[in-house]
Amino acid sequence: MTDGTKTTPIDRRSFEPPYAQLARSIRARIGRGEYRPGDRLPSEAELCSAFGVSPMTVRRAVAELVREDVVVTEHGRGTFVKAPQIATATFDLADLMRHLANPEIVAHILEARIVSAGRRAADKLAVKEGDHVISIKRLLLHGEEPVFYHSEYLVFDPTRPLVEAELATTALQDLFSGASGAGLKYGRLTLHASSFTEKEAAQLGEAPGTPAWVLEHLFFDFDDRPESWGRFVGRADRLSFTTTVGIAEPAGG
Amino acid sequence: MTDGTKTTPIDRRSFEPPYAQLARSIRARIGRGEYRPGDRLPSEAELCSAFGVSPMTVRRAVAELVREDVVVTEHGRGTFVKAPQIATATFDLADLMRHLANPEIVAHILEARIVSAGRRAADKLAVKEGDHVISIKRLLLHGEEPVFYHSEYLVFDPTRPLVEAELATTALQDLFSGASGAGLKYGRLTLHASSFTEKEAAQLGEAPGTPAWVLEHLFFDFDDRPESWGRFVGRADRLSFTTTVGIAEPAGG
DNA sequence: TAGTGGTCTAGACCACTTA
DNA sequence: AAGTGGTCTAGACCACTAG
Incomplete structure (x- = not known):
């Protein structure tokens, strides 16, 4: 990261694949309030070098957070943390x-x-x-x-x-x-x-x-x-x- | 495909990216009943050569269909068409x-x-x-x-x-x-x-x-x-x- | 122009299933 | 052993946004 905050490194021997570890790590930082609604996440290139994974792996992690409606990506601008929204809630049977x-x-x-x-x-x-x-x-x-x-x-x-x-x-x-x-x-x-x-x-x-x-x-x-x-x-x-x-x-x- | 049925080729000049065209193509075949619930889809390798795209592109298309609950992948066995299920329905606000x-x-x-x-x-x-x-x-x-x-x-x-x-x-x-x-x-x-x-x-x-x-x-x-x-x-x-x-x-x- | 996300390639290795 | 999906690499080119 650019702010010098410690990041949990990826454990390659873990049963949990790198993309999931990365998603969990980012989710946790948002959950702890280190990234707040409206904040921009580090760019994909930054995440690549910070965690030592390839672009596709970063994209998969980010895509997961997008699906969860926790962040939103804006082409050409960055990836931003969303506030929890009533509007996008889904109920399942x-x-x-x-x-x-x-x-x-x-x-x-x-x-x-x-x-x-x-x-x-x-x-x-x-x-x-x-x-x-x-x-x-x-x-x-x-x-x-x-x-x-x-x-x-x-x-x-x-x-x-x-x-x-x-x-x-x-x-x-x-x-x-x-x-x-x-x-x-x-x-x-x-x-x-x-x-x-x-x-x-x-x-x-x-x-x-x-x-x-x-x-x-x-x-x-x-x-x-x-x-x-x-x-x-x-x-x-x-x-x-x-x-x-x-x-x-x-x-x- | 192995059965010789015509497949719509990927149009690389289209605004619609290849993974989406491929997903749409498979979805349409299921919708027309060419693949029925329980049937196995062609393997990813077969889809790669049939449509002339790389494995990651095929995977993305299949992942989309999995999200839609139209197919289910079984590790080591294949990808299978699902019958429409009441159980997995979701309602959104x-x-x-x-x-x-x-x-x-x-x-x-x-x-x-x-x-x-x-x-x-x-x-x-x-x-x-x-x-x-x-x-x-x-x-x-x-x-x-x-x-x-x-x-x-x-x-x-x-x-x-x-x-x-x-x-x-x-x-x-x-x-x-x-x-x-x-x-x-x-x-x-x-x-x-x-x-x-x-x-x-x-x-x-x-x-x-x-x-x-x-x-x-x-x-x-x-x-x-x-x-x-x-x-x-x-x-x-x-x-x-x-x-x-x-x-x-x-x-x- | 530089930085960002969006997509794709052409392989690779692994785990799982089936025979 | 052969076939399948699951994951990852290390780049590439593009479209979009901003200064």
């Missing part, structure tokens, strides 16, 4: 998964039959209202206690293999990890804050109007045709989504 | 930002004064119950219409510069982009599905019990001390979070 991946939770099929598509299902699945679709209702149980209600509609097409796979999916893990999705190209997920309908409340043994999460999913095949549409519904107060912006871990390294 | 970054929306300060910390605020801010803290209440208005209510508590410490910066923050943009956060190291954000309290409902002109989003935020300084704790509250039915898993865009390239 891992929180939901921790909740549901519990092996004690099982998916119980309440109903699986052919029905006439209602207006909304027909719209989502790009079929005509009244056309046959497959309806599957599941209850996700933790022991005796229902925790999520799942309602799903599948396009009724004997030439498509999705249905069998879906019906076989009683293990919740598969439902989420896409085991039945080998014929699917992409899906759109929407997270709503809502409250239980009468029907949902009855299934879950809750009061209608209780705050609820709704995770809606719509999957498409490789011809961009909708294949399935459904929603998970569960009590709001048992689940929240948490994330961190800025440098989460206490300063070290 | 950009949706909320689009909602709030509207220049017509302004933050109106309802109240800013020194109060005694209640139990919850004291706990979050690591002060004693009854200690002085600064309370700020804001109403986020779209024209005449209130859309979000914001309640925030700041540690009362004249040696800390945060307070002035926070009070000056009437522009909502700053509140989110961390303009007042130059002295902050990190923050924890939590997203709840909930419903309006009496007080919130009154402020927003809604009925108590209406479904609502709550975005809670807790920020720490460079000594890992809590600095501010607060929450945004808004109607649930005006906002949802959407994301995509798998290959979103129609096949091309």
Whole structure:
């Protein structure tokens, strides 16, 4: 560094690769406040000579910090430390998964039959209202206690293999990890804050109007045709989504 | 490729760098179903010779697809196409930002004064119950219409510069982009599905019990001390979070 | 013009998997 | 042993920014 502050050297015998050590070292200096929001980091050339690594290695370390939203690079000017921002936070369904991946939770099929598509299902699945679709209702149980209600509609097409796979999916893990999705190209997920309908409340043994999460999913095949549409519904107060912006871990390294 | 299928060659005069062209090309092949979930991609060496680029360039392209959760690499085995997974979806606050970054929306300060910390605020801010803290209440208005209510508590410490910066923050943009956060190291954000309290409902002109989003935020300084704790509250039915898993865009390239 | 990040090359060595 | 991804080197040229 140009300021003469000691830098932790790279340990080439470590299991941790140099780019990761370097990223951790810079992250720690920011975390200790040695570089403050708005400050410019040493240039890549300086970092190269300070740590004795090649440019590509430095770039990889910096790229990692950029992904973490801890610094921002400006072409021709330098790399600058960012203040933690609410705006760029992301929440991931891992929180939901921790909740549901519990092996004690099982998916119980309440109903699986052919029905006439209602207006909304027909719209989502790009079929005509009244056309046959497959309806599957599941209850996700933790022991005796229902925790999520799942309602799903599948396009009724004997030439498509999705249905069998879906019906076989009683293990919740598969439902989420896409085991039945080998014929699917992409899906759109929407997270709503809502409250239980009468029907949902009855299934879950809750009061209608209780705050609820709704995770809606719509999957498409490789011809961009909708294949399935459904929603998970569960009590709001048992689940929240948490994330961190800025440098989460206490300063070290 | 080994199967003899035509590959789009790299255009070196394009504004789009080779690694991006290559990533797009592979993504398109997956999107067209030429590589299906579970299939192995050509090895990096094969991609190098097929596209006439160096190993690092191939790796960067593949790394991009890994980040997108479209493929997974397995050391010593190969790179494999993944089925779209619910489990790995992430939602980002950009949706909320689009909602709030509207220049017509302004933050109106309802109240800013020194109060005694209640139990919850004291706990979050690591002060004693009854200690002085600064309370700020804001109403986020779209024209005449209130859309979000914001309640925030700041540690009362004249040696800390945060307070002035926070009070000056009437522009909502700053509140989110961390303009007042130059002295902050990190923050924890939590997203709840909930419903309006009496007080919130009154402020927003809604009925108590209406479904609502709550975005809670807790920020720490460079000594890992809590600095501010607060929450945004808004109607649930005006906002949802959407994301995509798998290959979103129609096949091309 | 000098300094910065952005990209790429053409190899190298290693660790892991499979046969 | 052969093939795969994981990492790194030591440069190169370019585009952008600033004085």
